[in-house]
Amino acid sequence: xxIFQHKLSSGFVAGxxxxxxxxxxxxxxxxxxxxxxxxxxxxxxxxxxxxxKALLGLSKAGNGLTLNMFRxxxxxMLISSIYLFFAAKFLGFYTATAIAFFLLLTAYDPESYSSVxxxxxxxxxxxxxxxxxxxxxxxxxxxxTPRGMFI
Amino acid sequence: MDFIFYFGEVFTFTSMLLLIGGTIGGLIxxxxxxxxxxxxxxxxxxxxxxxxxxxxxxxxxxxxxxxxAGGAVSAILLKIPGAPANIxxxxxxxxxxxxxxxxxxxxxxxxxxLIGGIFGVFLLIFLTPVLAKMANSFGYSHTFxxxxxxxxxxxxxxxxxxxxxxxxxxxxxxxxxIGFDDIQGVKRFVFHPAIAGGVNIIPAxxxxxxxxxxxxxFAKGRFQNDIEQIQVKKxxxxxxxxxxxxxxxxxxIGTSIGSLIGLIPGVGGQxxxxxxxxxxxxxSPEKKKFGTGHSEGVIAAESANNAMVGPSLVPLLTLSxxxxxxxxxxxxxxxxxxxxxGPTLFxxxxxxxxxxINSMLIGQILMCIFGIYIASLAARVxxxxxxxxxxxxxxxxxxxxxxxxxxxxxxxxxxxxxTMMYFLERFGFSAAPLVLGLILGPIAESNFVTGSLISTxxxxxxxxxxxGGLNILLVSIVILSVGFSIWSEIxxxxxx
Numbered sequence: 001x002x003i004f005q006h007k008l009s010s011g012f013v014a015g016x017x018x019x020x021x022x023x024x025x026x027x028x029x030x031x032x033x034x035x036x037x038x039x040x041x042x043x044x045x046x047x048x049x050x051x052x053k054a055l056l057g058l059s060k061a062g063n064g065l066t067l068n069m070f071r072x073x074x075x076x077m078l079i080s081s082i083y084l085f086f087a088a089k090f091l092g093f094y095t096a097t098a099i100a101f102f103l104l105l106t107a108y109d110p111e112s113y114s115s116v117x118x119x120x121x122x123x124x125x126x127x128x129x130x131x132x133x134x135x136x137x138x139x140x141x142x143x144x145t146p147r148g149m150f151i
Numbered sequence: 152m153d154f155i156f157y158f159g160e161v162f163t164f165t166s167m168l169l170l171i172g173g174t175i176g177g178l179i180x181x182x183x184x185x186x187x188x189x190x191x192x193x194x195x196x197x198x199x200x201x202x203x204x205x206x207x208x209x210x211x212x213x214x215x216x217x218x219x220a221g222g223a224v225s226a227i228l229l230k231i232p233g234a235p236a237n238i239x240x241x242x243x244x245x246x247x248x249x250x251x252x253x254x255x256x257x258x259x260x261x262x263x264x265l266i267g268g269i270f271g272v273f274l275l276i277f278l279t280p281v282l283a284k285m286a287n288s289f290g291y292s293h294t295f296x297x298x299x300x301x302x303x304x305x306x307x308x309x310x311x312x313x314x315x316x317x318x319x320x321x322x323x324x325x326x327x328x329i330g331f332d333d334i335q336g337v338k339r340f341v342f343h344p345a346i347a348g349g350v351n352i353i354p355a356x357x358x359x360x361x362x363x364x365x366x367x368x369f370a371k372g373r374f375q376n377d378i379e380q381i382q383v384k385k386x387x388x389x390x391x392x393x394x395x396x397x398x399x400x401x402x403x404i405g406t407s408i409g410s411l412i413g414l415i416p417g418v419g420g421q422x423x424x425x426x427x428x429x430x431x432x433x434x435s436p437e438k439k440k441f442g443t444g445h446s447e448g449v450i451a452a453e454s455a456n457n458a459m460v461g462p463s464l465v466p467l468l469t470l471s472x473x474x475x476x477x478x479x480x481x482x483x484x485x486x487x488x489x490x491x492x493g494p495t496l497f498x499x500x501x502x503x504x505x506x507x508i509n510s511m512l513i514g515q516i517l518m519c520i521f522g523i524y525i526a527s528l529a530a531r532v533x534x535x536x537x538x539x540x541x542x543x544x545x546x547x548x549x550x551x552x553x554x555x556x557x558x559x560x561x562x563x564x565x566x567x568x569x570t571m572m573y574f575l576e577r578f579g580f581s582a583a584p585l586v587l588g589l590i591l592g593p594i595a596e597s598n599f600v601t602g603s604l605i606s607t608x609x610x611x612x613x614x615x616x617x618x619g620g621l622n623i624l625l626v627s628i629v630i631l632s633v634g635f636s637i638w639s640e641i642x643x644x645x646x647x
Binding site: 002005006009010013016017020023027029031032033034035036038039040042043046047049050053059061062063064065068069070071072073075076077080081083084085088089093097100101104105107108109110125129133136137140141142143144145146 | 201546574580603
């Protein structure tokens with residue numbers, strides 16, 4: 001089922017190890033790369049071992065991913081990525097968090113979308129969460145989060 | 152007996168408030184499946200920034216202690232271990248609850264946790280200064296090897312395969328080299344401005360432990376929690392105490408196995424609980440009762456997983472080598488307060504470390520009291536749907552990472568590392584060795600570089616790093632731990 005996935009993951013790690021090794025041995029001054037050189041040799045050796053094992057179909061550790069799992073996580077990862085990489089900066093942390101939180105609840109709540117009660121419940125949970133986060137971070141911990149377009 | 156002089160700091164209003172808050176919060180978080188002790192402590196670190204080091208550590212210590220014990224609540228009442236350390240508790244605890252002895256099982260588990268936990272903290276109190284004195288004579292090469300031991304032991308025990316565990320450790324050590332090199336000030340591996348100053352440890356910890364959990368919850372999709380909570384009936388507490396003390400064998404086995412396992416870096420509470428359960432069963436004249444709701448099973452498992460907590464901090468406080476993933480996160484908590492553990496810790500910061508250790512002692516008692524009385528509430532919180540929990544954890548992770556340096560770069564680091572870790576974990580890699588590599592990497596590098604410089608003026612690097620009794624012992628530990636893990640992996644494969 002997941003032989004290809006094993007090849008992909010170990011290939012990614014081997015690729016990373018190769019880049020780390022290449023940079024460590026080519027950049028100067030060499031003294032600054034002394035420790036990275038030692039680490040990268042082990043890193044590359046172990047990653048190539050894992051990669052060849054995966055190529056031969058002998059890599060079995062881990063459960064891999066099913067298509068269903070991937071489909072399930074996709075909306076959540078999409079919402080989270082837009083929230084953390086774009087919305088938090090441009091809409092402001094609290095606004096973006098409120099929207100992302102509500103969207104995540106909506107996407108994963110097993111209750112029917114036609115139920116008015118479930119929408120009200122989601123709005124109330126989101127409002128409570130944002131109120132707690134605002135009190136904790138803005139008032140108690142005095143963290144100045146980006147306010148985005150609301151500045 | 153130095154610790155006695157620092158008890159006063161624990162009994163101040165703020166310390167007690169934090170201790171009680173951390174204990175109750177930890178019990179609830181521990182009871183919630185999916186929120187591991189490691190993740191709870193990682194998410195709490197940003198809240199300690201504005202606190203004094205003592206208060207910050209008291210909060211983290213209380214959370215560590217109580218999350219491990221809190222996991223027993225969902226193990227007993229919901230048949231879902233709150234943390235891997237509570238797997239063994241599920242075997243008899245839930246069976247007891249189904250027989251109408253839920254309250255008794257909870258009381259037994261918290262009392263056993265209290266006794267095991269107190270024993271473990273006393274070990275921490277008495278062993279740490281002794282080990283610290285020994286560690287005072289360590290040179291650069293020894294400290295380098297100790298850091299390598301920290302990564303290789305956890306790397307070879309934690310992951311799905313030894314090679315992938317060690318590879319995770321290598322990734323962590325490489326991540327630690329990102330940013331400016333300490334000696335020459337050269338910029339290394341800076342692929343994005345977000346990591347120009349290096350990978351900040353706190354967002355990395357939050358990402359590596361919280362984000363994979365969030366994605367795991369997403370991967371379940373629109374999933375209805377159909378967890379049946381067993382209602383508990385009242386049970387006199389005095390009888391529970393009597394029962395625990397009448398089952399001395401299970402208590403002694405659990406406490407001693409837990410304490411020993413805590414001292415070995417990387418083994419952790421899951422193994423402690425299961426091993427203690429297995430040994431208690433072997434030595435019990437009532438072997439057949441195990442698994443059917445036998446109190447000895449609960450007592451052995453819970454005393455073991457809490458007895459492990461104190462000793463797991465011994466290598467951390469004396470040698471900077473965390474004994475467990477949660478101890479690694481605690482190390483992050485110490486570092487952000489400017490405290491670097493090591494042999495001189497007790498001379499440099501006695502006013503911080505002793506109150507912290509003392510608070511863990513008081514925390515054990517609070518954990519037992521609150522645990523017994525709020526267990527039902529904690530079990531109800533544990534039934535909060537996973538999709539709500541995922542959204543809450545994501546929000547906390549984002550705010551917590553940002554709060555470290557008020558930088559969006561840290562949020563990016565958190566989410567990128569966390570997402571990468573989720574996918575790697577699905578293929579047998581593990582977060583624990585990666586975190587240890589990240590934390591111990593700078594220690595290993597500075598000692599390696601300084602040792603190399605010294606060695607060039609002496610007999611060369613080989614003689615400096617590989618000769619001498621202590622060097623040979625430490626290198627042998629590295630080789631033996633990896634060798635043993637490979638041998639047991641091959642054995643397991645052959646058997647299966």
